[in-house]
Amino acid sequence: MSVLTFRIYFAFAANLLAIVILCRGNCGLSKCITRYLLSMAVADLMVLIFEVILYEIKDSYFPYSFLNYTPVCSLNLTLLFVSLDCSVWLTVVFTFDRFIAICAQTLRAKYCTEKIAALAVAVVSFSSVLENSAVYLIYEPRDIIDKIPWSCSVKSSFYTLPIWATYLWLDTILTPLLPFVLIVLFNALTIRHIVLANRVRSVLRGGNNIGNDTDPEMANRKKSITLLISISGSFILLWVVIFVCFVTVQFTDTQFLKSDYNDPFTIAEQTGYMLRCLSSCTNTFIYAVSQSKFRNEMKTIIKRPLELFGHMKKEK
Template sequence: MAVADLMLLDFNVILYDIKEVYFPHSFLSYTSICSLVIVLVYISFDCSVWLTVTFTFDRFVVICCQSLRSKYCTMKTALKVITAVFVLSFLENIPIYFIFEPRDVINDVPWSCYVKTSFYTSPTWVAYLWFESLLTPFAPFVLILLLNTLTIKHIIMANRVRSKLRGNNTEACQTDQETENRRKSIILLVAISGNFIFLWMVNLVCFICVQFTDTQLMETDYYDSFTIAEKSGYMLRCLSTCTNTFIYAVSQRHFREELKNVIARPFLAIANIFNRLTTKRTLSKNVNK
C-alpha cells in the first residue's frame, strides 16, 4: 500500500500536476510521455485502492474466518495477491494510453494531451469507461463497506458472548483488554470506510454527471463549476490513497513502536556520545589525581 501511494505521489503530483505548473514546456509535455504518465497515474490509483480492499479482506479473514486464517494469512498468499493486483492494474489501464491526442503540434512535435472526441461517442470507449469506473471505485465501495460491516457485526456478537460469559461484573467488563482491542478495531474499520467513501464521493458525482449530461472530463476551463469540482475530486482522491495507508499504519502497535524507536534513535546516539565523553573525562581526572 505504501509503495502504491508513493507511486501515486510521484506520477500524479510530481510528474503531472507540478509539471503543469512549473515545467509546462518540458519533455514531459510531449503527447506520448504525457499519455504514459496518465496511464501510470491510473495504475497507481488502482493499485492503492485494491490493495486497501485486499488489506480489508485480510482483516476480515483474521477476525471472522478462523478456519481460513491459517491457510490464507501467509507470506506466500500475500505475495501472490500483491503481484496479481499490480499486474491486473497494469493490464486494465493500458487502453487509457490510446484515448489521448495532441492538443497542439509545434514544429511537427505533438504537445500535451487532449481526450479524443470519439472517447465520448464510441460504444467501445463508453463501455470501457463504464468498466473502469465500476471496477474503481464502485466495486471497492461495495466490498469495503460489506467486509467492514460483516467484521463489525462479528466483533459486536463476540463482545456480547464474552460479556455474558464474564457475567455482569461491570468493573471486569471495563478492564477487559480483549473488548477494548475489539472496540479499537471497530473504530478503525469505520474510519477506513468513512474516509474512503467521503473522499471519493466528489469523483463519483462527476462521473455520473459525465454519463447523463453534456459535460466532459479533463477540461481546462478553470472558471467552469464542473471543472472545479472535477479537479477537487482528483485532489480528494489523492488524499484518500494516502490517508488509508496512514490510518492502517498508525493503528498497528508494532508500527508505532518502530516509529518511536526511529525518532528516539538520534537522541539516544547523542546521549551515548555525551555519556562516553563524560566517562572519559572522569577517568582522566581520576588518573591525574
C-alpha cells in the first residue's frame, strides 16, 4: 500500500468516525452546533470521494474504466465543486452562528436553533448545486479513442468568452474570496467581544484573574474561541494557495489543468489542490484536540471492536 493510498484511507476513516460520533450526540454540544459540524463532516467526506477517489487516483487504479468517459468525468467534477462549495460555506454559516450565539444574545434564542441550522444547511446545499450546475458545460474531451471521448479538459473558450469570464469572476468571489472575508470578520468580532466580556467578568469577580480557570462561563468561552479559530483558521491556511492561483488566472494568460508539470503555476495549482483536500480531513483532529468529550467518544468507539475481538478470542 502506497503512502498516498494510506493517507486517503486514513482521511476517509477520520471523517466517517467524526460522522458516527456526532450522530451519537454524546459530545456535550448543542443540537444546533452538532447539526453544523455533522453537515461539514459529510461535505468533507464528499470532497474526498469526488476529488481524491473518483478523480485523482482513478488513473492509477482504473485507467480505462467508465470513470474516464468525458460525460462521467464532467459530472464528477461538477459534484466535486458542489461538495467544495458546501464545505466552504458551511464553515461560514457555522462561524456566523457562533458569532450570533456569543455576540448577539437577543438573537441567540431565535437564530441558534436546530431548525435554523437545518434550514441554513439546506440553503447552502441548494445554492451550491445551482451555482455549479454550469461547471458541467466547461469541459471537453482530452482525447477521442475509437470515437469515445476520454478524460476532461477545460475548453479554450472558457478563458475568452465574456460569459465564462464573468462566471469565473463570480465563482472566485463566492468561493473562496467572500468566505475568507466573512470568516475573518466574524472571528475578529467574536474574539473582540469575548475578550471584552472576560475583562468585565474578571473585574466583577474581584479585579484579578484568580479563579478564572474554575469559572465555567469563561472556560466555555475559551473552548468556543479554540474551536472557532481552529476550524476557520485551518480553512484559510489550507485554501490560500489555490486562492492565489484563482486570482492569477484572472489577471494573466495562465490556464487551469495544464499537463506540463514542470510549469511553476501547474506545480502551485496541484499543491493548492492537495492542501484543499487536506482541509477536508482536519476537522476531526480539531474536534479531538479541542473537545474532551469528543476524545472520549472516539476512544470508546475505537476500543469497542478491540474489546469484542478480545472477548471472542477468549471464548475460543
